[in-house]
Structures are given as C-alpha cells and as structure tokens.
Amino acid sequence: MLQITEIPVEGYEKVCRGIDTASGLHAIIAVHSTALGPALGGMRLWPYESLDQALTDVLRLARGMTYKAACSGLDLGGGKSVILGDNSIKSDDLFEAMGDFVDSFGGDYITAEDVNTKVEDMGVVATRSKHVVGLAGKSGNPSPVTAMGTFLGLQATLEDVFGDSSLVGKTVAIEGVGAVGSIYSKLVTEAGGTVVVADIRGDAARKVAEETGGSMVDPDAIHSVDCDVFAPCALGGSLNDETIPRLKAKVVCGAANNQLLEPRHGEQLRERGIKYAPDYVVNAGGLINVYNELVPGGYSEERAMKRVESIRVNMKAILGMARAEDICTSVAADRFAETRIQEALAPNRT
Numbered sequence: 001m002l003q004i005t006e007i008p009v010e011g012y013e014k015v016c017r018g019i020d021t022a023s024g025l026h027a028i029i030a031v032h033s034t035a036l037g038p039a040l041g042g043m044r045l046w047p048y049e050s051l052d053q054a055l056t057d058v059l060r061l062a063r064g065m066t067y068k069a070a071c072s073g074l075d076l077g078g079g080k081s082v083i084l085g086d087n088s089i090k091s092d093d094l095f096e097a098m099g100d101f102v103d104s105f106g107g108d109y110i111t112a113e114d115v116n117t118k119v120e121d122m123g124v125v126a127t128r129s130k131h132v133v134g135l136a137g138k139s140g141n142p143s144p145v146t147a148m149g150t151f152l153g154l155q156a157t158l159e160d161v162f163g164d165s166s167l168v169g170k171t172v173a174i175e176g177v178g179a180v181g182s183i184y185s186k187l188v189t190e191a192g193g194t195v196v197v198a199d200i201r202g203d204a205a206r207k208v209a210e211e212t213g214g215s216m217v218d219p220d221a222i223h224s225v226d227c228d229v230f231a232p233c234a235l236g237g238s239l240n241d242e243t244i245p246r247l248k249a250k251v252v253c254g255a256a257n258n259q260l261l262e263p264r265h266g267e268q269l270r271e272r273g274i275k276y277a278p279d280y281v282v283n284a285g286g287l288i289n290v291y292n293e294l295v296p297g298g299y300s301e302e303r304a305m306k307r308v309e310s311i312r313v314n315m316k317a318i319l320g321m322a323r324a325e326d327i328c329t330s331v332a333a334d335r336f337a338e339t340r341i342q343e344a345l346a347p348n349r350t
C-alpha cells in the first residue's frame with residue numbers, strides 16, 4: 001500500500017514522500033508554488049545516493065519550474081517529482097503507484113516525462129491520475145519548440161547588444177548538439193549565421209557540422225572559440241569560474257537548464273561584458289508546448305508556436321530591467337518572475 005508522509009519545507013506549499021513496498025516505489029513530490037496555477041513539472045527517475053540528495057534535487061527543480069512558468073506568462077505553478085532508483089526498477093506496478101501518488105495532490109501537481117521517464121511510462125501513470133501531460137498523441141516532442149524559443153531569445157539579445165537581431169556575419173559556438181542543439185544550429189545557419197559545434201558524441205557534432213556547413217571542435221575547446229555567441233545546449237553548470245574567463249563571446253544564449261554553476265556567475269558574466277540570456281527564460285518552449293494541452297480546445301502546434309513568440313518579448317523586458325536597475329540579467333529574470341507571482345498573491349487581485 002502507498003504510504004504518503006508530508007515533509008514540511010519552508011517556502012514550499014507541499015512536499016511529500018511516497019513509499020510503496022510492493023512495487024518498490026520510493027519517491028518525493030514537491031509543489032513549490034501554485035500562486036499562478038497548478039504546479040507542473042516532470043517526473044525524474046535517478047539513482048540518488050541518499051534521500052537528502054533526492055530532496056535537494058526535487059526542491060531545486062520545483063522552484064525552478066515556478067520561475068520558468070512565471071517568466072513565460074503561463075498560468076502554472078512549479079513542482080517536480082523524483083523517483084529514487086535506476087531504470088531497472090521500472091514496472092507498470094511502480095508507475096501505477098506513482099500515479100496514485102500524483103493523484104493524491106488533487107490536481108495541484110501535474111506531471112510529465114523527464115530524465116529517465118518516457119511517454120509510455122506516463123501512459124501507465126495516466127491509468128491512475130488524469131493530472132499528466134505529454135502523453136502519446138498530444139504535444140509530442142518538445143525540442144523543436146524549445147529550439148525555436150531559444151532562437152527568439154537569441155534575436156532579442158543580439159538586438160540589445162549589437163543594435164539589430166541579424167545573424168548574418170555572426171558565429172555561434174554550440175556546446176551539445178542533441179535534440180535541441182541540432183535544431184538550434186539549423187535555425188542559426190538558416191538565418192545566415194555560422195556555427196561551431198562540439199559534442200562528447202563526436203559523430204553527432206560531425207553530422208551537424210556537415211549539415212550546416214559549420215565546423216566542429218573538441219568539447220573542452222568550445223568555450224574558447226572565437227565567436228559572437230556561446231550557446232550551452234548540453235548539461236548544467238557550463239558557466240563557472242573555469243569557463244567564464246575563457247569566453248570570447250559577447251552573448252550567452254542556449255537551451256541547457258541551470259547553466260550558471262552558482263548564482264554569482266551571472267554577475268561574473270556581466271563584469272566581463274557578456275550578456276547572458278537566462279536559461280529558464282529562453283528554454284521555456286518545451287513548457288509552453290506542453291502547457292497547450294491544458295488550455296481549452298486542447299493541444300495545437302500552431303498555438304504553441306505562436307505562444308513561444310512571447311519569449312522574445314519577455315527577454316526584451318528582462319534586458320530592459322537589467323539595464324534600468326544596473327543588475328545582471330539572471331537577477332532581473334528572478335525579479336521579473338517574482339513580480340508576477342507577488343501580483344497573483346496580492347489580496348485585492350481582481
């Protein structure tokens with residue numbers, strides 16, 4: 001039987017641990033905020049070394065989702081779930097128990113696929129709860145919308161730095177050419193830019209370089225490439241004490257989550273005169289895509305693509321705020337999101 005225990009965490013609306021010994025489920029669901037709407041965030045399966053490590057991760061990720069949704073103007077809050085374990089524990093029983101756990105939040109938490117969970121797993125979760133998005137036959141692969149959103153954020157940032165949004169004559173160094181980075185590379189070259197790519201999968205980098213007429217470098221050389229834009233599209237933590245001094249770019253704009261190793265690295269980029277397009281502002285296309293499943297009328301790719309245009313507008317607002325308040329763009333993005341959340345929480349809201 002599923003046993004649910006609440007873990008009180010300051011600053012979070014509800015955090016629960018769920019254990020079902022029969023299926024082997026050991027999971028945590030964290031709802032950071034529902035001020036703007038139900039908390040949406042993926043279900044991650046990861047071999048955490050301890051409960052503490054899993055809790056730290058789910059709290060960080062849930063809070064990040066609140067900020068991403070708020071910045072994107074979506075009527076969604078932030079939440080996340082993590083299952084402790086690796087792929088070997090996957091079973092229908094496990095995802096059914098997880099479905100019950102999701103359902104126990106009564107719609108305050110909406111789940112979706114994430115690292116190590118697949119659309120098929122969400123299909124099993126959906127047999128126990130209707131609070132699931134990203135199911136087969138609905139919004140589908142989010143990567144093209146994420147790449148497009150990141151590209152729109154890039155255009156806004158180029159305009160701010162260079163006076164116009166054109167890619168002609170610009171070189172973009174792209175770290176990681178997986179699902180998003182490969183499409184982003186094509187958007188850049190189709191707009192007249194040149195790409196230099198790197199990937200720990202050399203074959204993937206070679207393929208994208210060939211397809212786009214660009215070039216490739218080793219992954220450890222990508223930060224030092226002579227370029228206008230550095231685009232982290234691999235894993236988090238790419239911007240840190242070791243890499244920031246090596247950057248030659250004037251702009252950083254990529255799709256990876258958690259690009260700044262620590263918040264202070266946003267200020268470090270500013271001090272070096274590099275304009276950083278905050279990750280959760282420009283990579284919100286996937287969230288915008290899946291959000292479209294929840295709006296009246298159901299999913300429409302056309303509507304999702306239209307809505308993703310808001311990323312350019314939001315990016316411009318954040319760049320303007322950073323300039324006006326003389327702060328770095330990552331702090332401006334946080335304030336931008338917090339303003340929207342505070343407005344939603346205001347008692348006299350109409």
Ligand code: NAD
Pocket residue numbers: 142143144146175176177178179180181198199200201204219233234235236255256257283284286287
């Ligand atoms: P992916 O796994 O398809 O691609 C990541 C690529 O990065 C892979 O090809 C991998 O080999 C490469 N890589 C890993 N470490 C590297 C390194 N040190 N140097 C160079 N290359 C490296 O993932 P994706 O879906 O393209 O997502 C990329 C990033 O964008 C992730 O951080 C993800 O969390 C974020 N993101 C993705 C989406 C989406 O819609 N897919 C939405 C929001 C954010």
